[in-house]
Amino acid sequence: GAVVSQHPSWVICKSGTSVKIECRSLDFQATTMFWYRQFPKQSLMLMATSNEGSKATYEQGVEKDKFLINHASLTLSTLTVTSAHPEDSSFYICSARSGLSDTQYFGPGTRLTVL
Amino acid sequence: AQKVTQAQTEISVVEKEDVTLDCVYETRDTTYYLFWYKQPPSGELVFLIRRNSFDEQNEISGRYSWNFQKSTSSFNFTITASQVVDSAVYFCALSDYGGYNKLIFGAGTRLAVHP
Numbered sequence: 001g002a003v004v005s006q007h008p009s010w011v012i013c014k015s016g017t018s019v020k021i022e023c024r025s026l027d028f029q030a031t032t033m034f035w036y037r038q039f040p041k042q043s044l045m046l047m048a049t050s051n052e053g054s055k056a057t058y059e060q061g062v063e064k065d066k067f068l069i070n071h072a073s074l075t076l077s078t079l080t081v082t083s084a085h086p087e088d089s090s091f092y093i094c095s096a097r098s099g100l101s102d103t104q105y106f107g108p109g110t111r112l113t114v115l
Numbered sequence: 116a117q118k119v120t121q122a123q124t125e126i127s128v129v130e131k132e133d134v135t136l137d138c139v140y141e142t143r144d145t146t147y148y149l150f151w152y153k154q155p156p157s158g159e160l161v162f163l164i165r166r167n168s169f170d171e172q173n174e175i176s177g178r179y180s181w182n183f184q185k186s187t188s189s190f191n192f193t194i195t196a197s198q199v200v201d202s203a204v205y206f207c208a209l210s211d212y213g214g215y216n217k218l219i220f221g222a223g224t225r226l227a228v229h230p
Contacts, residue, residue, distance in 0.1 A: 002162075034217070041225075043221065043222045043223050044160075044206070044218075049217060093158075093160065095160075097216060102148055102210070102212070103150070103162060103165050103216075104162075104216065106159060106160035106162070107159070108159040
């Protein structure tokens with residue numbers, strides 16, 4: 001139980017394009033989903049917290065117009081990196097928790113490379 | 116402010132050695148959660164354990180054991196008889212209790228187990 005998937009697992013795009021990453025909870029309903037960013041050999045940095053049906057809450061320093069988050073259902077959240085630039089290249093990881101649990105379960109991550 | 120410190124950046128051991136990963140945390144909350152996650156080279160974070168702040172019992176799961184000491188704000192993780200498959204980055208994390216459970220991660224400890 002508590003499986004979270006992400007798609008795609010890796011993506012390469014050109015500078016200036018937008019990329020959408022999907023995060024799905026496969027066997028539970030995720031009332032809250034989180035998006036993290038991880039640079040090589042560094043820890044995870046929380047970008048935003050999203051609750052189903054409401055606007056995401058972004059951490060300080062994260063541009064909400066650049067990183068669009070939609071949590072349209074209890075099993076799906078999406079992160080769209082708009083007008084991507086090489087500095088947006090990173091490993092993006094989502095996590096999800098149900099209302100019955102205080103534990104976050106993580107997806108396998110998406111490696112984004114912007115050329 | 117909440118903070119998690121993992122002072123050991125990298126640890127290298129030979130198979131079958133015991134190894135302890137240290138975690139020290141800071142929080143003003145009286146109730147909170149502590150977690151350990153494992154991140155193997157594949158990148159996916161694997162949940163290992165969650166501990167409530169009001170439960171100071173140590174826990175053992177197979178070769179893994181955890182020592183929670185509220186008096187010293189530490190939550191250390193010991194792997195007994197380490198194996199090559201234990202090679203990974205291990206993250207200690209702290210979250211609030213009853214809220215959104217945002218995770219504050221430590222910097223991580225990279226464990227290399229050599230045959």
